[in-house]
Amino acid sequence: MNHPHLTLVDGTSALSPGVQVEAELAKDRWDARRIPGFHYAPHTGNNYVNFLPIPELFRPVVKDYARCLLAAGRGAGSIDRAVSHLGHFFTFFLERYPGIQTFQPLCEQDIDAFIMRMKADAQSRGVQHLDRFVYYGISSLDGLLSYLERLQHPMKPLEPLSRITWPHHYPKNPFTKAKTFKHIPQTVLTQLETHLHHLTPTYIPVVILLRASGWRISDVLYLKLDTCLEQDNDHYWLMGDI
Numbered sequence: 001m002n003h004p005h006l007t008l009v010d011g012t013s014a015l016s017p018g019v020q021v022e023a024e025l026a027k028d029r030w031d032a033r034r035i036p037g038f039h040y041a042p043h044t045g046n047n048y049v050n051f052l053p054i055p056e057l058f059r060p061v062v063k064d065y066a067r068c069l070l071a072a073g074r075g076a077g078s079i080d081r082a083v084s085h086l087g088h089f090f091t092f093f094l095e096r097y098p099g100i101q102t103f104q105p106l107c108e109q110d111i112d113a114f115i116m117r118m119k120a121d122a123q124s125r126g127v128q129h130l131d132r133f134v135y136y137g138i139s140s141l142d143g144l145l146s147y148l149e150r151l152q153h154p155m156k157p158l159e160p161l162s163r164i165t166w167p168h169h170y171p172k173n174p175f176t177k178a179k180t181f182k183h184i185p186q187t188v189l190t191q192l193e194t195h196l197h198h199l200t201p202t203y204i205p206v207v208i209l210l211r212a213s214g215w216r217i218s219d220v221l222y223l224k225l226d227t228c229l230e231q232d233n234d235h236y237w238l239m240g241d242i
Contacts (some may be wrong), residue, residue, distance in 0.1 A: 025067065028052050028059070030212025032076035040076035049080045055094065058100060061155055062086055065147045085140035092117050103148065106157040111138070111169055131171035139168050213238055 017036070022033045030049040032040040040047040056064045062083060069079050092114050097105060115134060121132045142165050148156035157164060193211070194203060209220045213236075223240050230237045 003233070020221070025063070028142060029183060030066075030076070031213070035070070038070060038076055039073070046077045046080065049083060051083055053084060053090075054083055055090050058090060058155075061148070061153065062144065065144050068147060069143075081136060082140040082143065085137045088118070088145060089114060089141050102155040103145065103157045104155075106145075106164055107159055108164055108166060111141075111165055114138075114141075129174070131174040134171050135174040138165060141165070215240070 021035055024030060028051045030038075030051075032038040032047040032049070043156050048065060051059055051063060051066075066083060069082070086176050093103075093106075093110070094100065096110065096113070115138070118137050119130065121127075122130050127133050142161070145157065145161050145164065147153075149161050189211075192207065196207060199207065206217070206220055209215070209223070210217060213220065219240055223238075228238050228239055
């Protein structure tokens, strides 16, 4: 008697697409590749949303909030970052209110204390962009609390959100990059000037102009031989488009 060959398949692959998505969303670690329309950056390998840092009691409501963000078009990296910051908040919150099962007692003083905790944690971990770290922590919590308030969820705080998080809780200009200037070390410049004659003759005038003017190399290379100098009596000025 011939027996047909059996093929082992992934259990979820036999399900309908809608059921497959729901099965993935029920997990504690979402894989964006298994959720149609869930954007992620393939080159980073960050295609997961990890809910394990969230305490089990609060995990279902955070997942529901993450579903809301998914429906709004937020990417996997963005949602995972928000969930990660919420994990930091829950660690702080449960230390402050042991055994608590709702957000009911949450108040503005708790946010002040949470910010102090974030700054201390960031310093101990060597976080470079402190203001950005605090901004993401507060905005992630703000988003969850706003979601609960709109739903009138039983877990929501007793105080309205406008009395819990205030504008001053957000750092000013957290995404402004500090201006940094990269200077060539003087030792390197000295070597360049000492050995200038070893360069190809074509490049020697370019280097001299760079050293004398301080212009960018692109500005120097765009100089026109017949219009690059202006004269006033015995004085000359370099003229170009910057």
